[in-house]
Amino acid sequence: MTNHWRLILNGKSAGDDSVREAVGAMRDAGVALEVRVTWEHGDARRHVEEAIADGCDCVIAGGGDGTLGEVAAALAESADTRRDTPTLALVPLGTANDFATAAEIPPTPTDALRLVRETGATPIDLLRIDADGERRWCANLASGGFGTDITVETDDGLKNLLGGLAYFITGVARVGRIEPVSARLRGADFARDGAFLALGIGNGRQAGGGQVLCPDALVDDGLFDLTVVPELSGEVASTIATVLREGRHAALDRVAERARLRALAVESDEPLTLNLDGEPVQARRFSIECVPGAVRMHLPVDCPLLRRNASREAREAATVGR
Incomplete structure (x- = not known):
């Protein structure tokens, strides 16, 4: 179970009371959770590098798909040279939250952080683009x-x-x-x-x-x-x-x-x-x-985006269609 986390928070959500309450709840539960806020391009990568240097177990992207992409990219780049790269998690705080919606990640900060405590991380793919x-x-x-x-x-x-x-x-x-x-x-x-x-x-x-x-x-x-x-x-x-x-x-x-x-x-x-x-x-x-398997991410056990749940999803769709 991870217990040293770094939340990399999109600056637009820095004043979100629900995030502050969720962070406080995790700290009360014994999690060493530190918060860093992004202000300009490159901040997410720098915060990820600092989290790795500090020995964090998990890096959490707090924002939308863009924030998730930046944090995942930095972790993937570090994974090329490190074997102990932190796991990845997401607190969905964007406008659309497309990845979180499809993955069925809980929409509230408290539930999203609880997911990190209650589930292990699974390897997921990333797209690398030239x-x-x-x-x-x-x-x-x-x-x-x-x-x-x-x-x-x-x-x-x-x-x-x-x-x-x-x-x-x-x-x-x-x-x-x-x-x-x-x-x-x-x-x-x-x-x-x-x-x-x-x-x-x-x-x-x-x-x-x-x-x-x-x-x-x-x-x-x-x-x-x-x-x-x-x-x-x-x-x-x-x-x-x-x-x-x-x-x-x-x-x-x-x-x-x-x-x-x-x-x-x-x-x-x-x-x-x-x-x-x-x-x-x-x-x-x-x-x-x-x-x-570019990074390891905390996702719901029944996440529809995972292979282990694909056959179940197909069966349910077939049942609905009859």
Whole structure:
């Protein structure tokens, strides 16, 4: 059981009373829990390095997908040279909390920290991305195309007011100016050239406030799920109507192309933007690979993103469908 923790808290949540109460409860229970707050780019990495040097058992990302990605990346980089890398955990404090939602991590700080005490850590994969020669990491999902534009352009005030629904509203409002993106995709037994509306490369399942692009992705199978939503020509309006009537997932399933891969090369003649855990990165060439067991993370025992629960999830889905 871990007992020396370091909570790396996104600065936006530094004044959250529920976090303060949760930290106090853990300390009262005998956990040596210290808090560090991020202020600018690079702080998360520095705090992780300090936690490792101080011999912490667990590093906890307190924030959204971006904070999780930064902390996981720093731990993965350290794991290349260390055998005693701390475990990873998440207190979901972002606007959308896409990874936490899909993983069914408790939404309150107290319950999320209790999860760390009550469950062991399991190895999970991460995505390692080369973007025009610059190394990046992604814990949840890399997305491109129309979905990326929605996430980047959605107003912060709208996000705070409506949460994940804000992304969808922004997307519907922009229907009249959807412009497909063109790229060349190459993976083992997979090749695709041409335009698409959205691209999802998932270690996790959803991004952009609830856009489930990779509904079957698992975080411990050594693979990532690829979803491509092709150009729909004159069908855009009817597809949006289907989304509103039947839900996003039903519409996506009708048109999406899917694959499960270990590595993928994405090339474009024009600069292409991929959202990596919510951070837009622009390049003409992306080389993406799944790194198995890159970090060890505390997840719920029945987390749907783990292989051991995949068959149960499939059985339940089949039962519901009958």
